[in-house]
Amino acid sequence: MKTPPVNPTGSATPEALRGFLAQCAAEARSVGRPQLVSISMAVDNLDPLAVLESIFEPGEPHFYAERPAAGFGVAGAEVAVEFNAAGADRFAAARAFIDRTLADTIAVGPLAEPFAGPHFFFAAGFADDAPAGGAFPALRVQVPRWQVARRGDGTIAVANVLLPGDAPVDLVTAKIWRAHGKFGAFDYSRAKQKARPSAPQRAEEIGGAEAYPMAVRQALAEIARGDYQKVVLARALRYTTAEEFHPMGVLNHLRQRYPECYSFSIANGRGQSFIGASPERLVRVAGGRMHTAALAGSAPRGETASEDAAWAQALLQSEKDLREHRLVLDSIVGRLAGLDLKLEHAAQPRLLGLANVHHLHTPISASLPAGVDILDLVARLHPTPAVGGAPQAPALAALQRLEAFPRGLYAGPQGWVDHQGGGEFFVGIRSALIDGRTATAYAGAGIVAGSEPEKEFAETDLKFNALIGALTQS
Numbered sequence: 001m002k003t004p005p006v007n008p009t010g011s012a013t014p015e016a017l018r019g020f021l022a023q024c025a026a027e028a029r030s031v032g033r034p035q036l037v038s039i040s041m042a043v044d045n046l047d048p049l050a051v052l053e054s055i056f057e058p059g060e061p062h063f064y065a066e067r068p069a070a071g072f073g074v075a076g077a078e079v080a081v082e083f084n085a086a087g088a089d090r091f092a093a094a095r096a097f098i099d100r101t102l103a104d105t106i107a108v109g110p111l112a113e114p115f116a117g118p119h120f121f122f123a124a125g126f127a128d129d130a131p132a133g134g135a136f137p138a139l140r141v142q143v144p145r146w147q148v149a150r151r152g153d154g155t156i157a158v159a160n161v162l163l164p165g166d167a168p169v170d171l172v173t174a175k176i177w178r179a180h181g182k183f184g185a186f187d188y189s190r191a192k193q194k195a196r197p198s199a200p201q202r203a204e205e206i207g208g209a210e211a212y213p214m215a216v217r218q219a220l221a222e223i224a225r226g227d228y229q230k231v232v233l234a235r236a237l238r239y240t241t242a243e244e245f246h247p248m249g250v251l252n253h254l255r256q257r258y259p260e261c262y263s264f265s266i267a268n269g270r271g272q273s274f275i276g277a278s279p280e281r282l283v284r285v286a287g288g289r290m291h292t293a294a295l296a297g298s299a300p301r302g303e304t305a306s307e308d309a310a311w312a313q314a315l316l317q318s319e320k321d322l323r324e325h326r327l328v329l330d331s332i333v334g335r336l337a338g339l340d341l342k343l344e345h346a347a348q349p350r351l352l353g354l355a356n357v358h359h360l361h362t363p364i365s366a367s368l369p370a371g372v373d374i375l376d377l378v379a380r381l382h383p384t385p386a387v388g389g390a391p392q393a394p395a396l397a398a399l400q401r402l403e404a405f406p407r408g409l410y411a412g413p414q415g416w417v418d419h420q421g422g423g424e425f426f427v428g429i430r431s432a433l434i435d436g437r438t439a440t441a442y443a444g445a446g447i448v449a450g451s452e453p454e455k456e457f458a459e460t461d462l463k464f465n466a467l468i469g470a471l472t473q474s
């Protein structure tokens with residue numbers, strides 16, 4: 001990445017910006033390739049979700065993620081550059097694309113600040129290959145045209161533009177200067193308020209009501225036969241409403257109700273959005289460390305404090321849930337073994353309490369030697385047995401055979417990579433694909449020896465609740 005000592009926005013003028021962009025176009029001509037120009041600036045406090053709501057266009061892709069408890073939110077929309085990949089090495093292909101792009105990037109602004117500089121946003125399916133005709137490819141990477149992010153007290157706005165050697169520099173200058181003014185003093189009053197639809201008219205279980213208990217019984221027979229130890233089986237429920245769903249209305253509810261989760265919306269620019277509130281981090285790389293977690297084992301929340309504490313206590317002592325959790329932890333440790341990291345984690349899981357469920361949770365972290373790539377970590381970790389199974393090959397084959405629908409982005413790695421090798425990925429669970437008047441919600445549960453089909457069904461219902469309350473006004 002090229003970082004000329006230029007400040008085209010701070011106290012600058014449109015003329016200075018024009019001069020800078022003309023130099024970038026000259027660079028594109030001299031290397032014979034378009035340059036990605038990335039202009040970052042610190043702005044007054046902005047709410048990324050409110051900004052996205054104000055300029056939301058169903059015909060434009062966007063990426064939004066926010067974790068209020070961790071103090072960050074980021075929204076990006078429209079596309080400066082994009083790359084799609086499929087197959088077993090899709091994350092390695094994405095890394096090569098990022099490296100190529102960064103070699104032809106000119107970035108200016110406070111680049112050491114969080115969320116400054118170009119960021120590459122990922123939408124990745126659970127499977128390495130996506131069936132034709134789905135809402136998203138197996139892997140999509142985009143650098144948005146504009147991005148607004150908050151971490152702690154700071155807000156950063158970024159404009160990204162792909163500038164060919166013969167770019168209409170005057171036009172690009174005018175556009176960026178306008179955006180600069182807009183983000184410098186944002187006017188929220190132009191937001192088109194979108195109410196959530198009233199109660200769903202219809203909820204349809206994909207594959208039929210009996211499909212899930214039957215699949216669980218089949219998996220239990222295969223586990224008893226020794227084919228595999230654990231498989232995570234999911235259900236899909238399709239809701240139809242009288243009015244259209246709107247991702248922004250849903251997201252404000254999700255982020256309020258699940259502040260410790262990653263609330264997210266990933267739009268494909270063709271009217272479909274994958275939204276949710278996921279409690280599960282796949283991996284974060286920041287400040288020379290990596291952070292991942294084992295999350296598996298679930299129990300309901302109680303109505304009263306004592307009922308709630310009793311559920312929590314039972315979960316912490318449940319032999320079945322501890323075993324299910326251990327499989328995930330051991331698998332994560334095993335998959336990272338080749339990297340020679342010194343993994344740090346507690347011996348016993350702790351509780352993660354969400355509004356609708358308790359989970360068993362073991363955060364895992366390690367110092368990262370230079371040269372370990374976050375996308376290599378993603379490729380090694382995904383899918384953990386928290387959403388796939390163990391051992392991996394027979395469990396994934398069973399999952400594909402026993403589930404009644406392709407997973408799409410459900411349980412896939414969603415997140416971003418920055419220009420310095422950092423980034424963060426969460427697992428796309430507690431999620432739904434919104435498409436006009438329908439929303440297809442997904443929820444799964446881990447099946448091990450000792451699982452009971454009715455209880456797993458009830459557990460997936462609890463997980464659906466994370467979304468259903470937010471999707472409509474019911």
Ligand SMILES: C=C(O[C@@H]1C=C(C(=O)O)C=C[C@H]1O)C(=O)O
Nearest residue numbers: 296297298386429443444445446
């Ligand atoms: C698969 C899902 O959740 C996963 C399965 C869990 C379990 O089986 O206890 C718990 C947390 C998640 O890792 C889902 O929400 O769809």
